[in-house]
Amino acid sequence: xxxxxxxxxxxxxxxxxxxxxxxxxxxxxxxxxxxxxxxxxxxxxxxxxxxxxxxxxxxxxxxxxxxxxxxxxxxxxxxxxxxxxxxxxxxxxxxxxxxxxxxxxxxxxxxxxxxxxxxxxxxxxxxxxxxxxxxxxxxxxxxxxxxxxxxxxxxxxxxxxxxxxxxxxxxxxxxxxxxxxxxxxxxxxxxxxxxxxxxxxxxxxxxxxxxxxxxxxxxxxxxxxxxxxxxxxxxxxxxxxxxxxxxxxxxxxxxxxxxxxxxxxxxxxxxxxxxxxxxxxxxxxxxxxxxxxxxxxxxxxxxxxxxxxxxxxxxxxxxxxxxxxxxxxxxxxxxxxxxxxxxxxxxxxxxxxxxxxxxxxxxxxxxxxxxxxxxxxxxxxxxxxxxxxxxxxxxxxxxxxxxxxxxxxxxxxxxxxxxxxxxxxxxxxxxxxxxxxxxxxxxxxxxxxxxxxxxxxxxxxxxxxxxxxxxxxxxxxxxxxxxxxxxxxxxxxxxxxxxxxxxxxxxxxxxxxxxxxxxxxxxxxxxxxxxxxxxxxxxxxxxxxxxxxxxxxxxxxxxxxxxxxxxxxxxxxxx
Numbered sequence: 001x002x003x004x005x006x007x008x009x010x011x012x013x014x015x016x017x018x019x020x021x022x023x024x025x026x027x028x029x030x031x032x033x034x035x036x037x038x039x040x041x042x043x044x045x046x047x048x049x050x051x052x053x054x055x056x057x058x059x060x061x062x063x064x065x066x067x068x069x070x071x072x073x074x075x076x077x078x079x080x081x082x083x084x085x086x087x088x089x090x091x092x093x094x095x096x097x098x099x100x101x102x103x104x105x106x107x108x109x110x111x112x113x114x115x116x117x118x119x120x121x122x123x124x125x126x127x128x129x130x131x132x133x134x135x136x137x138x139x140x141x142x143x144x145x146x147x148x149x150x151x152x153x154x155x156x157x158x159x160x161x162x163x164x165x166x167x168x169x170x171x172x173x174x175x176x177x178x179x180x181x182x183x184x185x186x187x188x189x190x191x192x193x194x195x196x197x198x199x200x201x202x203x204x205x206x207x208x209x210x211x212x213x214x215x216x217x218x219x220x221x222x223x224x225x226x227x228x229x230x231x232x233x234x235x236x237x238x239x240x241x242x243x244x245x246x247x248x249x250x251x252x253x254x255x256x257x258x259x260x261x262x263x264x265x266x267x268x269x270x271x272x273x274x275x276x277x278x279x280x281x282x283x284x285x286x287x288x289x290x291x292x293x294x295x296x297x298x299x300x301x302x303x304x305x306x307x308x309x310x311x312x313x314x315x316x317x318x319x320x321x322x323x324x325x326x327x328x329x330x331x332x333x334x335x336x337x338x339x340x341x342x343x344x345x346x347x348x349x350x351x352x353x354x355x356x357x358x359x360x361x362x363x364x365x366x367x368x369x370x371x372x373x374x375x376x377x378x379x380x381x382x383x384x385x386x387x388x389x390x391x392x393x394x395x396x397x398x399x400x401x402x403x404x405x406x407x408x409x410x411x412x413x414x415x416x417x418x419x420x421x422x423x424x425x426x427x428x429x430x431x432x433x434x435x436x437x438x439x440x441x442x443x444x445x446x447x448x449x450x451x452x453x454x455x456x457x458x459x460x461x462x463x464x465x466x467x468x469x470x471x472x473x474x475x476x477x478x479x480x481x482x483x484x485x486x487x488x489x490x491x492x493x494x495x496x497x498x499x500x501x502x503x504x505x506x507x508x509x510x511x512x513x514x515x516x517x518x519x520x521x522x523x524x525x526x527x528x529x530x531x532x533x534x535x536x537x538x539x540x541x542x543x544x545x546x547x548x549x550x551x552x553x554x555x556x557x558x559x560x561x562x563x564x565x566x567x568x569x570x571x572x573x574x575x
Contacts, residue, residue, distance in 0.1 A: 004305050007298025014291025022284030023426035030054030031086045033427050040116035047102035049075050049094040051086035056126040063131035063267040064091040064121045070138030072369055072569045074101035080254050080278040089269040093121045097143055102441050105571035111146030118147035131265045134158035137248050145170040148178045157264035159257040162247045164195035166209055173213030179232035182260035184253050186242045188503050190520035200507030229264055245524050249433050251276055286432035293535055297542045299414040303407050312403045314548045326392045327472045336469040344380050345491030351376035352522050361572035369569045377458035384461050391468040397549050408555035435531050438567040448566045456558025463540045463554040471544055484541045488533040492526055499523050
């Protein structure tokens with residue numbers, strides 16, 4: 001078998017090394033992590049990760065913190081906060097909001113799950129009910145504000161990360177409500193208009209809405225504590241020079257929250273705010289994510305040696321020779337590359353806006369963001385079909401559809417099993433920052449079957465044309481991988497560079513639409529397109545070089561991306 005299992009073994013070793021590093025980081029100092037499910041007030045099932053420090057016992061209860069992630073994230077997104085809170089002796093409930101992760105849909109229901117989370121945290125016998133803090137990022141801020149509104153006497157302080165009080169999702173802030181608030185609002189926030197009614201985040205100090213909460217008649221001074229902690233009226237604003245999604249992977253932002261809870265809660269361990277180890281977990285889960293990709297291509301390579309896939313293999317590879325293929329060259333190559341790279345980026349905002357208007361979440365298409373990405377994929381598949389006749393002609397391999405389907409299913413199943421085992425052994429998913437591959441719930445698995453068809457159709461068409469334009473066996477391996485990666489990702493890299501360059505220079509994104517949340521949210525979602533499409537380019541190129549067909553790689557990418565999107569976003573409609 002010529003060592004064909006070596007890549008798969010390397011992938012497993014990377015997953016083990018990364019998983020162990022992540023596990024040792026999040027359990028440092030004797031912290032225990034439990035995957036919990038509990039019933040909400042309306043009978044809905046809620047999901048969370050519970051971090052229990054060694055000092056928390058029924059005899060000596062520890063202070064508690066409810067941590068809530070933002071929109072289309074999950075409980076693990078706040079792990080930097082959760083790890084550092086737990087290291088300082090706080091019991092942490094990292095919540096899946098309603099309709100997110102493993103909590104029942106729909107999203108936005110029941111105060112985003114915040115009141116249910118606070119009630120559950122207060123029910124734990126090892127939690128000091130007189131010392132509870134609330135922390136939420138973005139929409140997670142509205143979740144903890146909902147908890148504060150429902151139980152105004154059952155918490156002591158809160159930290160809002162890139163969030164706000166006020167309509168449409170929370171009550172207005174006043175000098176006395178919520179209790180003891182620290183607001184972390186980055187200087188390059190994408191949602192400044194939505195959150196605080198200012199065009200540029202750096203002008204948040206000028207927001208009348210913020211003045212109303214701080215009880216001032218003029219600009220709020222960052223870092224200055226207003227009000228009185230003992231009376232519950234304390235307020236402070238922090239403005240780190242980062243973006244909205246960077247707030248939950250920032251030593252500075254996490255340090256501000258640690259400092260605030262040290263001032264407003266009793267019973268925590270006296271560790272300096274700068275003493276942080278959480279980033280080791282991000283590195284660990286990144287290594288595991290890279291190991292997952294290596295495992296995928298390694299598993300495919302090893303499975304391909306089985307007799308049942310003999311028709312799928314290229315006999316020329318076994319003989320040491322390469323089949324001749326034609327591809328685009330000269331100006332034709334340049335034109336094909338520009339169209340492949342930039343049409344998906346140019347259609348991105350219009351396709352998502354179209355879907356947001358006409359493809360609302362429903363019983364059969366229950367995820368709003370997934371619907372938007374699906375419409376984008378369908379539009380680009382149709383455009384690619386229309387342009388296909390201009391790509392160089394290439395003979396198709398007959399009789400490989402069945403084998404391609406089976407090997408793709410087997411390859412992704414091996415990857416899924418690796419994630420399940422990593423979750424079982426280390427209580428992790430495969431992630432870095434906002435790029436996260438999670439296990440699916442039973443409900444999400446059914447949604448996966450619905451969305452699989454359009455996403456797979458997109459990859460079957462897009463990767464077929466990609467290889468016709470750019471892939472030949474005579475091409476150098478490195479140049480082929482690089483050209484295919486850039487063909488799929490360069491448009492989004494340029495889009496993001498333009499948007500964040502504009503944000504850096506002017507203080508706000510280029511946003512021609514009246515909806516203050518659409519372009520910021522869509523731009524943050526676009527960040528994930530770059531690593532996802534790069535992974536698909538690697539898988540597609542590897543499998544094409546082994547088989548001479550685009551189909552196996554396209555099927556693997558369809559399965560992988562559908563799984564990634566469905567498990568990682570929000571469900572807005574009952575399903």
